Amino acid sequence: MTNVADAPxxxxxxxxxxxxxxxxxxxxxxxxxxxxGMLVAxxxxxxxxxxxxxxxxxxxxxxxxxxxxATGIAIIATGMVxxxxxxxxxxxxxxxxxxxAMSYALLMTDWFPNILHLPADFPLTWAxxxxxxxxxxxxxxxxxxxxxxxxxxxxxxVTLGGLLTIRGLVWYLSQGxxxxxxxxxxxxxxxxxxxxMGATLTWGVGVVGCLAVVWxxxxxxxxxxxxxFPVRPMWAEAVIGAVGCLAILGLAAxxxxxxxxxxxxxxYAAEHGLPAxxxxxxxxxxxxxxxxxxxIVMSWIAKRRRxxxxxxxxxxxxxxxLLGGINTRWTILKTYVVMGILCAIAAAIAAARLNGxxxxxxxxxxxxxxxxxxxxxxxxxxxxxxxxxxxxxAFVMQSIAYGxxxxxxxxPGQNVVAGIVLILAVGFDAWNRRRSRSS
Amino acid sequence: MTIADGAPLVxxxxxxxxxxxxxxxxxxxxxxxxxxxxxxxxGNGAGKTTLxxxxxxAHPADSGQILIDGLPVSISNPRDAKARGIExxxxxxxxxxxxxxxxxxxxxxxxxSRFGDLDDAAMESATRKVMGRLNPNFxxxxxxxxxxxxxxxxxIAIGRAVHFNAxxxxxxxxxxxxxPAETAQVRDLIKQLKSEGIGIFLISHDxxxxxxxxxxxSVMLHGKLVGTVxxxxxxxxxxxxxxxxxxxxxxxxQRDLAALHG
Numbered sequence: 001m002t003n004v005a006d007a008p009x010x011x012x013x014x015x016x017x018x019x020x021x022x023x024x025x026x027x028x029x030x031x032x033x034x035x036x037g038m039l040v041a042x043x044x045x046x047x048x049x050x051x052x053x054x055x056x057x058x059x060x061x062x063x064x065x066x067x068x069x070a071t072g073i074a075i076i077a078t079g080m081v082x083x084x085x086x087x088x089x090x091x092x093x094x095x096x097x098x099x100x101a102m103s104y105a106l107l108m109t110d111w112f113p114n115i116l117h118l119p120a121d122f123p124l125t126w127a128x129x130x131x132x133x134x135x136x137x138x139x140x141x142x143x144x145x146x147x148x149x150x151x152x153x154x155x156x157x158v159t160l161g162g163l164l165t166i167r168g169l170v171w172y173l174s175q176g177x178x179x180x181x182x183x184x185x186x187x188x189x190x191x192x193x194x195x196x197m198g199a200t201l202t203w204g205v206g207v208v209g210c211l212a213v214v215w216x217x218x219x220x221x222x223x224x225x226x227x228x229f230p231v232r233p234m235w236a237e238a239v240i241g242a243v244g245c246l247a248i249l250g251l252a253a254x255x256x257x258x259x260x261x262x263x264x265x266x267x268y269a270a271e272h273g274l275p276a277x278x279x280x281x282x283x284x285x286x287x288x289x290x291x292x293x294x295x296i297v298m299s300w301i302a303k304r305r306r307x308x309x310x311x312x313x314x315x316x317x318x319x320x321x322l323l324g325g326i327n328t329r330w331t332i333l334k335t336y337v338v339m340g341i342l343c344a345i346a347a348a349i350a351a352a353r354l355n356g357x358x359x360x361x362x363x364x365x366x367x368x369x370x371x372x373x374x375x376x377x378x379x380x381x382x383x384x385x386x387x388x389x390x391x392x393x394a395f396v397m398q399s400i401a402y403g404x405x406x407x408x409x410x411x412p413g414q415n416v417v418a419g420i421v422l423i424l425a426v427g428f429d430a431w432n433r434r435r436s437r438s439s
Numbered sequence: 440m441t442i443a444d445g446a447p448l449v450x451x452x453x454x455x456x457x458x459x460x461x462x463x464x465x466x467x468x469x470x471x472x473x474x475x476x477x478x479x480x481x482g483n484g485a486g487k488t489t490l491x492x493x494x495x496x497a498h499p500a501d502s503g504q505i506l507i508d509g510l511p512v513s514i515s516n517p518r519d520a521k522a523r524g525i526e527x528x529x530x531x532x533x534x535x536x537x538x539x540x541x542x543x544x545x546x547x548x549x550x551x552s553r554f555g556d557l558d559d560a561a562m563e564s565a566t567r568k569v570m571g572r573l574n575p576n577f578x579x580x581x582x583x584x585x586x587x588x589x590x591x592x593x594x595i596a597i598g599r600a601v602h603f604n605a606x607x608x609x610x611x612x613x614x615x616x617x618x619p620a621e622t623a624q625v626r627d628l629i630k631q632l633k634s635e636g637i638g639i640f641l642i643s644h645d646x647x648x649x650x651x652x653x654x655x656x657s658v659m660l661h662g663k664l665v666g667t668v669x670x671x672x673x674x675x676x677x678x679x680x681x682x683x684x685x686x687x688x689x690x691x692x693q694r695d696l697a698a699l700h701g
Contacts, residue, residue, distance in 0.1 A: 227564040304556045306549055309538070313546055316537035323497055323533040324547035325518035383537035 049403030060258035074394035092162030097362030141340025145333035180356025190352030191285030202283030206252030315383035454503035478653030496520035524606035
């Protein structure tokens, strides 16, 4: 009579993949091939537009601008992945961005000084405003999530209603007026020359990034060793580590090759008694750092936390999740709260870049966000999608828009192409699925 | 083979479940003792699965009582059932096909590290252990369940129930999707679990499966319990008469039995 827990431990079988073929070599590195493929596609798109523009497009300045433009969409897309993976949709994100952006503008121009009578130099104005905005976003998300998960109204309908209702509320917030004049520190969230880290900090971030890559590889390996699981061959670890570090340091160098605009740099030089013609590196803009932070946190939530596991399990088989004892309603509600928080972060970037807010901030974000998630490999069938993929998807969509615009295609033309790319991406996904199923 | 004595491990008393106007389960009472296998048989739509879903927490009963170790308990969701040592292997297997074996085994009961992070390595290790016992050839610990064979999936579903040291195990058609070799494996496992003192409700269409494994057989027809008989006291034909005609061995005539064979 053996008890289950005392059953003899099973010898772990090593599974050496074929070393002969190229695909065997790649398999040993255990790299996410889909994500790698998308990065290649992104590079091809950028290079193609660069060639079309006679080698003008790929410059540090253009790439930093493109990246900052993509941040808002990319940040929300990380949350849209969780929503779509759990078989729902959120159409209200654009309106919510508009509402929270208007709230930031009103907080700093009107409500703080006139209602709360805070002095103009109130410390941490930016942080208080951001916290309130995140609270507003989470609140709207919770209400919509509650109606979807507990009342049982389909998410398409609830968030379609949200799209209309929340956009309408933006008008009531400001009585239709555009508002401007934000806290100077808050404006740094939007990037630009001032809203960037400068050369030293950028290198610092690069070095920290490299250390993080190494730490990540070492702990993952140690964790697998702990249970005597097969580990990657050492050369594969080294290659991944080296490529990761080079990529991070390369990006840091590239961002540091972007300089302040000449007028601004000359004024700064004059103020500080420095010779004119000074070149000041911008380095990484703050919104990019925000995006990197959001991507890391969201990936951690998706892969390493129960909540993320439940979202994917529910997407794969709602019945299995329920029978497994998961509180599925609460899980769904939380995906919308996360969504609201991400909208508030994206709204901060949008408001900071505008130094205020208008009635149409965030207009049609929902379409670009959904497109980014889907181009990034999130499937409407539920259960599949990756955070990093959605971020790359956002950059793909933004690169196409930027590249077309750089080569003189107007905004309607960009929309035509964006729509076609979206359909192609989903078509490719469907084809790929059929192929892998039949083989 | 002996029937374990003592107080019943679990008793389902006067259970009623209705879907709209349809009485899926009407006033059914069954029980199960430690180390006993009770076969639950009946035709399609007899209410076997619905009855058992009350015990597994998947669909609470409209009325009736569940007693464990003689004490009334309330089981209103799958978590309640699992907390009381009731594990269920569903006919549908209830696997999330997009995640891997260990994520499914621990679904809803994940192991976490100090900071609440998922401890995937520990879960994989435990899964390797339990799968090594159920299906020693199983290697695909990192692939989503969707790409595994029917037998492998079944092994994962069984492994999930076995790993958590169930006291009461519900198996709904555990061999329906399996080949002969795998079916034999599951039968051996049931015998082994029984010898460990686990009480098992075995739902099956296959009367021979039930006769091979069960100590007692409860027969349902049209949502009602026809009766519960000890395997030692009946023939397969008598059980078939219960399943098809709803007649107990004491009521059934030789003519009825002859009619079964056309």
